[in-house]
Amino acid sequence: MCAGALVQARVPRLVYGASDPKAGAAGGVVDVLRDPRFNHVVEVVGGVREAECGALLREFFAGLRG
Numbered sequence: 001m002c003a004g005a006l007v008q009a010r011v012p013r014l015v016y017g018a019s020d021p022k023a024g025a026a027g028g029v030v031d032v033l034r035d036p037r038f039n040h041v042v043e044v045v046g047g048v049r050e051a052e053c054g055a056l057l058r059e060f061f062a063g064l065r066g
Contacts (some may be wrong), residue, residue: 002025003025003026003032003033004032005041006033007032007033007038007039007040007042008040009038011042012042012043013042013043013044013045014026014033014037014042014043014044014045015045015046015047015048016044016045016046016048016053017046017047017048017050017052017053017054018050018053018057019046019047019050026044026046027046028049029046034049
């Protein structure tokens with residue numbers, strides 16, 4: 001859903017830290033943002049401070065699980 005919104009809004013670049021290999025649409029399960037069939041292709045820069053971002057996400061979701 002977020003990847004589709006980026007394409008529709010014609011956002012020029014996405015920069016993210018931690019990827020989601022199980023459900024991601026920016027190079028995880030699918031690559032919506034680089035698909036030439038859409039009317040806009042988003043430049044993707046991934047892995048920025050990946051270790052720190054991944055740790056924050058793991059801590060956040062561990063807290064939700066209790």
